[in-house]
Amino acid sequence: MVDGKTPAEQKYFAGTRAFFSTFVAGADFDDDDMLKALSEGKDGLWEFRITFQPQWRVFGGFLRNGEFVALAQAKRGDLQKSSFGPIIMLVKNRWKSLFPDQSPLLSPRNTLVQDFDDDI
Amino acid sequence: MTFELKELSERQQADFKADGRMRAYLAMKKAFKKRASESGVTIQSLSEALGRDKGQISRVLSGRSAGVTLDTFVLIMSALGFRSSFDATPVEKMNKRNRNVAPANWQSATPLQMESPQGVKVYIAGASQTNTAGTYVKITDHHAP
Numbered sequence: 301m302v303d304g305k306t307p308a309e310q311k312y313f314a315g316t317r318a319f320f321s322t323f324v325a326g327a328d329f330d331d332d333d334m335l336k337a338l339s340e341g342k343d344g345l346w347e348f349r350i351t352f353q354p355q356w357r358v359f360g361g362f363l364r365n366g367e368f369v370a371l372a373q374a375k376r377g378d379l380q381k382s383s384f385g386p387i388i389m390l391v392k393n394r395w396k397s398l399f400p401d402q403s404p405l406l407s408p409r410n411t412l413v414q415d416f417d418d419d420i
Numbered sequence: 421m422t423f424e425l426k427e428l429s430e431r432q433q434a435d436f437k438a439d440g441r442m443r444a445y446l447a448m449k450k451a452f453k454k455r456a457s458e459s460g461v462t463i464q465s466l467s468e469a470l471g472r473d474k475g476q477i478s479r480v481l482s483g484r485s486a487g488v489t490l491d492t493f494v495l496i497m498s499a500l501g502f503r504s505s506f507d508a509t510p511v512e513k514m515n516k517r518n519r520n521v522a523p524a525n526w527q528s529a530t531p532l533q534m535e536s537p538q539g540v541k542v543y544i545a546g547a548s549q550t551n552t553a554g555t556y557v558k559i560t561d562h563h564a565p
Contacts, residue, residue, distance in 0.1 A: 303430070303431045303434075304434075310430060310431070310434045313434070314431070314434035314435045314437065315442070317438065318441065318442040319442060321442075322442050322446060327446050328446065328449070328450060331453070333449065334483070351482055352483060352484060352485075353484070353486065355484075
């Protein structure tokens with residue numbers, strides 16, 4: 301991830317790194333504040349929610365428990381203007397091209413965010 | 421082990437500060453969730469207990485606040501009936517997963533390719549064995565046992 305050119309950018313990028321680091325480290329992501337299912341969970345797609353400004357969303361699905369595949373990102377403000385439909389379609393298409401024989405896991409969130417199985 | 425004081429780069433400083441903010445946020449969220457689920461505490465009741473604006477407390481607990489002072493952090497935790505430990509632990513004695521502010525293999529991480537050039541890029545440590553033409557990276561870290 302880039303360092304950022306201005307102090308504000310540096311703070312933002314560092315915050316984003318810290319956000320994902322806490323997920324990797326096993327912090328509690330078991331609520332909608334930081335990780336929310338798209339389309340009420342029927343497609344197995346999720347958004348990571350960067351809530352500090354500028355708010356950003358990172359979209360993808362879980363290949364295995366604790367193993368998230370990030371496939372697209374967007375500024376929240378832009379999503380408000382255009383709706384989530386196009387990016388959901390983009391994420392679905394990217395998933396299908398990467399994993400044609402496997403759908404995103406449809407397990408409950410508290411199962412998906414468990415520690416990953418590191419023996420693959 | 422001999423400790424050697426080293427100059428921190430701007431990036432390291434930014435990462436340490438962000439890590440502290442994130443830990444503080446998660447601690448407040450954890451405290452609030454426990455009191456909300458077990459004792460019915462709400463944003464409204466917490467803001468009233470502190471004599472603060474409901475919107476401010478909401479922003480803090482949803483992570484939308486630009487920054488939280490140590491005083492505000494302590495006030496919120498105290499109002500929720502929690503005390504935060506500020507004990508000092510040498511990083512070499514900590515569990516690996518608690519000590520770093522970035523994935524351990526950060527230098528070898530590969531950026532996830534995204535379309536928006538000005539957007540967030542997600543760097544994830546650890547190469548996947550899945551053949552995905554370089555567009556898939558695995559969110560993982562190498563935890564200490």
